[in-house]
Amino acid sequence: MPNKTLADQEYKMFSDFLEQQCGIVLGQNKQYLVKSRLAPLMSQFGVETLSELVNRTLKAHERELRATVVDAMTTNETLWFRDTYPFDLLKNRLLPEFAAEGKKSVKIWSAASSSGQEPYSIAMTVDEYNSQNPGTKSVKASIVGTDISNSMLEHCKSAKYDSLAIARGLSTERKSKYFQDCGNGLLQVKDNIRRAITFRHLNLLDNYTLLGKFDIIFCRNVLIYFSPEVKSRIIGQFAKSLNPKGYLFLGASESMTGLSDDFDMVRCNPGIIYRKKT
The missing domain is CATH 1.10.155 (Chemotaxis Receptor Methyltransferase Cher; domain 1)
Structure with a gap:
């Protein structure tokens, strides 16, 4: 035994x-x-x-x-459109703001992709925004998803999910619009959504310079696993990776208090986002 x-x-x-x-x-x-x-x-x-x-x-x-x-x-469990409000803020506040500034292309980083639900939820949100705001208000998004787990990255790239995973946070409308049956009881994210995302291996303890600069970073429900010193270092690297006035999403239970002076806290209703100081 x-x-x-x-x-x-x-x-x-x-x-x-x-x-x-x-x-x-x-x-x-x-x-x-x-x-x-x-x-x-x-x-x-x-x-x-x-x-x-x-x-x-x-x-x-x-x-x-x-x-x-x-x-x-x-490896962590995750779900589609987790907590809802970050994706509502992306669609109803941040993308319109970038469009109003004349920014036609934004770069978004999902810094802990897990099995892919967050970056694909981001891509679907951008697609929904553009469908509702055609022409001059539309914004093209380039999304990078990173994770430390190679097995999770392979899962992300395949974009195939079983019925149990699909049921976690995905509406019937989005399931119908953004997924196709690929046999063996699996559904696959459609090509137009998959093409918006590039997946890469990254340890958050490493240097992020080669990823380039971003307008928005999602790093949600990840920092809770790190010591205060490591949290502070990671947030400092996020600040360097963001363009001026770029935004950082943390998890609903995570706070930047005492960890960084690089961001202004923006209270939304609901939720909080952090904007890089200029």
């Missing part, structure tokens, strides 16, 4: 490893999370105990195992 327990010292060493690799802070008493995420990998890598899996992960030469473990620990 496989042993899925982990000694306190092993958990501490693994927690330190995970924070060093990708900034995620597990904190105390999250052994259950490590067990649920890593136990499925035991048979894949031919180990009998969770302890052995963790100890092998800590060895520098175990590159494939390390990558798979980090992948498993950083």
Whole structure:
């Protein structure tokens, strides 16, 4: 019978490893999370105990195992149009604002794409805005989706979702308009939406310079996993990655208080967005 327990010292060493690799802070008493995420990998890598899996992960030469473990620990559940208001603000406030300024093209970054729902929701929102505002008010969007998980990026690129994933936050109207049946019980995002997005691998602890400059950054429900020092560093890099007066979306439970002086908080009804100071 496989042993899925982990000694306190092993958990501490693994927690330190995970924070060093990708900034995620597990904190105390999250052994259950490590067990649920890593136990499925035991048979894949031919180990009998969770302890052995963790100890092998800590060895520098175990590159494939390390990558798979980090992948498993950083994969998050998500849904379409999460929290609703960021996409309403994008369609009803930000895109009209850019259009009024004569900006015909905007660049948007989804900084933690997970399985793709956020960047595809952004692309659908832009399409809906343009359908309602043809001609001079329309805005072309170039969207970049990044994630640390290679398996999630492959899922994003395939743009195929089962009925359970489709049911999480997607209206019947959007399902009909933006998806096509591709067999085997799966629906695929239509080509016109997929073409708006480029997916790339990125660790938020790394440098973002090569991504270029953006008008809007979505980084929602991600910073909660990082220490205050890492949060501050990431937000500082976001500020450098934004054009003047660019916008940053954080998660509904996330705050920039005490982390950065680079942004003005803009209170909306509902929700909050952050605008880069000029």
